[in-house]
Amino acid sequence: MLIPVVGTLQECASEKSFRIVIQTEGMIKDLVKNLNSENDELQMHCASAIFKCAEDKQTRDLVRKYKGLKPLVSLLSKEDNKELLAAATGAIWKCSISMENVDELQKYKALETLVHLLTDEPEDVLVNVVGALGEFAQIPANKAIIRKCGGIKSLVNLLTGTNQALLVNVTRAVGACATDMENMVIIDQLDGVRLVWSLLKNPNADVQSSAAWALCPCIENAKDAGEMVRSLVGGFELIVNLLKSTNNEVLASICAAIAKIAKDKENLAILTDHGVVPLLAKLTNKTDDRLRRHLAEAICHCCMWGTNRASFGDAGAVAPLATYLMSNDKAVHQSTAMALYQLSKEPNNCITMHQKGVVKPLIHFMGSDDEMLQEATAGCVRNIRTLCLANRQAQDQ
Known part of the structure; x- marks a missing residue:
């Protein structure tokens, strides 16, 4: 019955x-x-x-x-x-999406058993096992358990599959494990970063975004991240081209990855040669806060090369960025203020910011508890103010 x-x-x-x-x-x-x-x-x-x-x-x-x-x-x-x-x-x-449940499940050694199931199982089982590992790996101690049970190698091996639901979960799990330095060494040795990067070619938007999110901790924690990224043939072209995607989640993840890549000056120069500046500028009219946050972060880091600050201004990125200060998301405020601070080192951008009325909201954010936000807003206001004073002195003469 x-x-x-x-x-x-x-x-x-x-x-x-x-x-x-x-x-x-x-x-x-x-x-x-x-x-x-x-x-x-x-x-x-x-x-x-x-x-x-x-x-x-x-x-x-x-x-x-x-x-x-x-x-x-x-x-x-x-x-x-x-x-x-x-x-x-x-x-x-x-x-296991609820962390209280992960703690409870670990009392019964669930993680060790799940890692054991990573080989020779049907794909529907693997999708679920890897999905669970991605959740378990949100807790630092569990990242070490996955490594000690030989789980990193099994996860990296699954990156060559074709099942899209499995690839979404595997990249998420690899990304979560990559925040542990010892795990990252193994991922690097097994050529895991190249395998994750190659998934950016996958036609499925969920796989693309999951792969790009996974690349962020990989790039951050790799021993020589700059050289590693440069060693990937066609890697820059692939990632810059994805800025033409119509999917907001793909765009947000790619911007987050570009922000990490651009921390290396040589790689930033290569990104610039591949036309990253106009493509980022074109996205500034988006309204999705998650995308805006990572886009502003990418713009901030891409300002650090050559004439990129002026190029962002010429491409019309400054005025729409100013509107991000009206967002309700604190993370958007921080990354936008940092981007505006970098852009404000270019006089023409200061003029645009002043015209768009950024000074008032920036002064408001100076009272924030967030030190990075305070510093960026103060620096930006100082640059705008310095230019105004210089103009006034020139007119008085």
């Missing part, structure tokens, strides 16, 4: 309206209870229903409350039943 009932429920759980009812009618408790049954098919349907419902934070909390995490981990031992394994790993992946 239970098998067709729960089977019907888990099919229905693909629809959001049903997931809400499953949660509000108290069915999560029953699903967890039946995870402990002796019947594989019933367990599979229960785990599958949790997998679909655990997108929602309240459901994830309920699974923990009703002690559902331990039986889910115990199901990982049923490697012979691939359908059940896919459902269990999926439920663990979605439950």
Whole structure:
């Protein structure tokens, strides 16, 4: 009786309206209870229903409350039943989006078991296992566990696959692991950065953006990042061309990666030769705050070469950047102020900023608790003020 009932429920759980009812009618408790049954098919349907419902934070909390995490981990031992394994790993992946659940899952050594499942499993299982690893790796101690269990090599090996859902999860997991210096050494030795970079060619926008986000910690933590990036044949062309994408998430991730690459002067010179300045300037009319934040950061770092500051002004980037100060996002304020400060070292840009009324909001931000924001806004106002005074003195003479 239970098998067709729960089977019907888990099919229905693909629809959001049903997931809400499953949660509000108290069915999560029953699903967890039946995870402990002796019947594989019933367990599979229960785990599958949790997998679909655990997108929602309240459901994830309920699974923990009703002690559902331990039986889910115990199901990982049923490697012979691939359908059940896919459902269990999926439920663990979605439950691990909540860090409280990751702590609980680690009491039952879930991470070590998941790393063990990174080889010789069907793709639907791998997508879920790697998705879970990406969540577990948000906690610093877990990055070391993944390394000690040999997980970095297994993850890098999966970067050569073709399954797009798997590639999105693998790049995310590799990026999360790359924030640990010891992990980064292994990723570098295994040619992992080149493999992630080559995924920027993938036609799928989710894969492109996930790969670009993963490149950011790789570039930041590589031993000789500048040389590493230069060694990638066609790498600059590939990343600059993606600034023509129509997808905001791709654009935000590419801008974030460019900000990291541009910290190396030689690489910034190459980016400039590839026409990065007009392409970044063209994006300044976007309204998406996540994109604006990383775009302003990229512009700030790209100002540090040759005549780029003047080129941004000539390309019309200054006036739209000034409007970013009206955003409600504090991260946008910080990166915009830093970009405007760099741009304000060019007199013509100061004139544009003054005309666009940036002084008032900049003075307001000087009172911020954020020291970087204070410093950037003060420097920008000083540069505008210095130019105004110089003009006035010239007119008086």
